[in-house]
Amino acid sequence: xxxxxxxxxxxARSRNIRHSWxxxxxxxxxxxxxxxxxxxxxxxxxxxxxVDPQLDGGRIVDEGDLRxxxxxxxxxxxRYRGVGFEELATAGRAAVLGGKHEIEAPPDAEGPRWGPxxxxxxxxxxxxxxxxxxxxxxxxxxxxxxxxxxxxxxHITVRTLGPRRSGTxxxxxxxxxxxxxAEAASGKSLSFNVLGILIxxxxxxxxxxxxxxxxxxxxxxxxxxxxxDGWFEKDRLxxxxxxxxVHFSGxxxxxxxxxxxxxxxxxxxxxxxxxxxxxxxxxxxDGIRMMPATLTSVPLC
Numbered sequence: 469x470x471x472x473x474x475x476x477x478x479x480a481r482s483r484n485i486r487h488s489w490x491x492x493x494x495x496x497x498x499x500x501x502x503x504x505x506x507x508x509x510x511x512x513x514x515x516x517x518x519v520d521p522q523l524d525g526g527r528i529v530d531e532g533d534l535r536x537x538x539x540x541x542x543x544x545x546x547r548y549r550g551v552g553f554e555e556l557a558t559a560g561r562a563a564v565l566g567g568k569h570e571i572e573a574p575p576d577a578e579g580p581r582w583g584p585x586x587x588x589x590x591x592x593x594x595x596x597x598x599x600x601x602x603x604x605x606x607x608x609x610x611x612x613x614x615x616x617x618x619x620x621x622x623h624i625t626v627r628t629l630g631p632r633r634s635g636t637x638x639x640x641x642x643x644x645x646x647x648x649x650a651e652a653a654s655g656k657s658l659s660f661n662v663l664g665i666l667i668x669x670x671x672x673x674x675x676x677x678x679x680x681x682x683x684x685x686x687x688x689x690x691x692x693x694x695x696x697d698g699w700f701e702k703d704r705l706x707x708x709x710x711x712x713x714v715h716f717s718g719x720x721x722x723x724x725x726x727x728x729x730x731x732x733x734x735x736x737x738x739x740x741x742x743x744x745x746x747x748x749x750x751x752x753x754d755g756i757r758m759m760p761a762t763l764t765s766v767p768l769c
Contacts, residue, residue, distance in 0.1 A: 472767035477567065480609065491718055493676055497565055507543075508667075512665065514529070525609045529687075529740035531683040537684070538735055540631055543636060548566050552708060553666060553675045555671070556666060556668045556673075557666040557667060557668070558666070558723060559669050560666065560667035560668040560669050560670075560671075561667050561727055563667075563669045564720055564723045564726060564727065565723050565724070567719065567720075567723070569669055569670065569716050569720065570670040570716065571668050571670075571716055571717060572614055572670065572715040572716060572717045572752040573593070573719060574630055575751075575753070575758075576632075577633075577709060578632055578634055579631060579632045579633070580631050580632070580633045580668050580705055581631075581632060582751040582758060583628055583629065583630045583631045583632040583700070583751075584627075584628070584629040584630055584631060584637070584746070584748060584749065584750050584763070585625055585626075585627065585628045585631070585749055585751070585760075586624060586626045586628075586629065586645075586649060586690065586746065586747070586748055586749075587623040587624060587625050587746075587747055587749055587760060587768065588627060588628045588658060588743040588744075588745070588746060588768070589623055589743070589744045589745045589746075589747055590622055590623070590624070590711070590741060590742070590743065590744055590767075591741075591742040591744045592744070593620075594740075594741040594742060595619045595622055596619070597688055597739070598617045598619075598622045598674065598711055598713065598741075599617065599619040599622065600617050601617065601665065601674070601713055602618055602622075602662045602713045602735075603615075604614070604712060604729070605617075605665075605672045605713050605714045605726070605729075607670070607725075608720070608721065608722045608723075608726035608729055609714055609716065609720050609721060609722075609726060610718075610719075610720065610721035611716045612717060612718050612724075613714050613715060613718065613720075614714060614715035614756065614757040615713075615714060615756060615757050616671070616712045616713060616714060616715050616717075616718050616757050616758065617674070617684070617711060617712060617713035617714065618662035618756075618757065619683055620759065621758070621759050621760060622711055622758055623711065623742070623749075624660075624676070624709055624710070624741075625705070625706075626686065626687060626690065626746070627687070627690055627694075627698070628700055628701055629645070629694075629697070629698070629700055629701075629702055630699075630700045631700070632751070636744060637750065637763060641697065642763050642764055644750070645694075645748045645763065645764055646748070646766075647693075647745075648690065648693035648695075648697065648698075649692040649693070649746050649764065649765075650651045650689070650693045650750060650766045651689070651764050652678070652686055652690040652692075652693045652739065652746070653686065653689075653702070653766045653767075653768055655769060656682050656684055656685065656686050656689075656743075656746075656768055656769060657742075657743075657768060657769040658678075658682050658683055658686065658707060658742065658743030658768055659678075659679040659680060659682070659740050659741070659742050659743075660676035660677060660678055660679055660683070660740060660741040660742075661676065661678075661679050661737075661740060662674060662675070662676060662734065662735045662740070662741060663675035663676060663677050664733065664734070665713070665730050666730065666731050667726065667727065667730055669683060669701060670715060670716055671712045671713070671714060671715045671716060672713045672714045672726070672730070673710045673711065673712045673713060674710060674711040674712075674713055674741075675710050675759040676709040676711065677709070678709060679740060682707060685707075686746075711741070715757070715758075743768045744767070744768060745765050745766060745767050745768055746765070747760070747762050747763075747764065747765040747766075747767055748762070748763045748764045748765075749761055749762050750763060
């Protein structure tokens with residue numbers, strides 16, 4: 469009986485959390501309207517190429533300004549995970565349509581994943597658009613998946629610093645991290661072109677391509693600045709850049725609808741995702757998604 473009661477309370481808490489997420493998401497979306505220009509007259513929106521979420525598939529008015537959503541990359545294969553965007557998209561589409569996609573679960577206190585990481589927090593415009601796209605994706609996945617692309621958690625992972633560990637972070641280590649990211653970020657301005665949205669075997673992600681050499685220079689600089697503290701990914705190279713919008717945590721409610729929406733989705737070629745800050749974070753599960761808790765942060769140019 470105690471176990472049943474605990475399970476009932478857990479489900480009720482989850483429902484309450486998700487109801488709160490829905491209300492908060494609505495507030496964020498309304499606040500973002502003014503940032504994105506969606507409260508402007510339609511003629512102004514059309515002239516500026518602003519995305520209107522109410523339009524079919526999130527398309528912009530000027531079809532001539534669209535970038536193809538057949539996702540490719542010019543930066544080679546991802547030597548960290550062993551595949552590039554095209555391979556991820558092919559495997560993800562098949563997995564979702566076949567009901568065989570991977571499932572995320574809240575991590576244990578210690579383990580190989582969700583350890584301390586260096587991430588890029590995004591600029592306000594990118595956060596607003598990505599938040600809205602995350603909402604769009606969850607119309608097809610259903611509400612019980614992780615809304616990783618929400619404004620509070622959207623990020624680009626640059627480097628993982630170690631496995632997940634319980635306890636309070638060592639103050640001296642955090643100080644060294646702070647020194648390292650300040651050195652590596654000095655003079656860096658990160659900007660990414662959006663390649664499109666793709667389904668992977670475990671998530672729906674926004675594929676990015678560096679607009680210049682700054683992301684690669686940052687990654688290289690971090691390796692030198694971290695020294696021995698960068699041991700966890702010393703011999704690994706991330707050469708694809710992305711923002712996860714949704715992590716799968718159960719069955720997808722409408723797999724064909726999700727695939728169709730992703731295949732039709734398009735973004736303005738002129739839209740860029742820009743970095744706002746470089747941060748060292750720890751991760752915790754808040755009942756909806758994994759949330760970053762900042763240990764130290766430096767602004768980007």
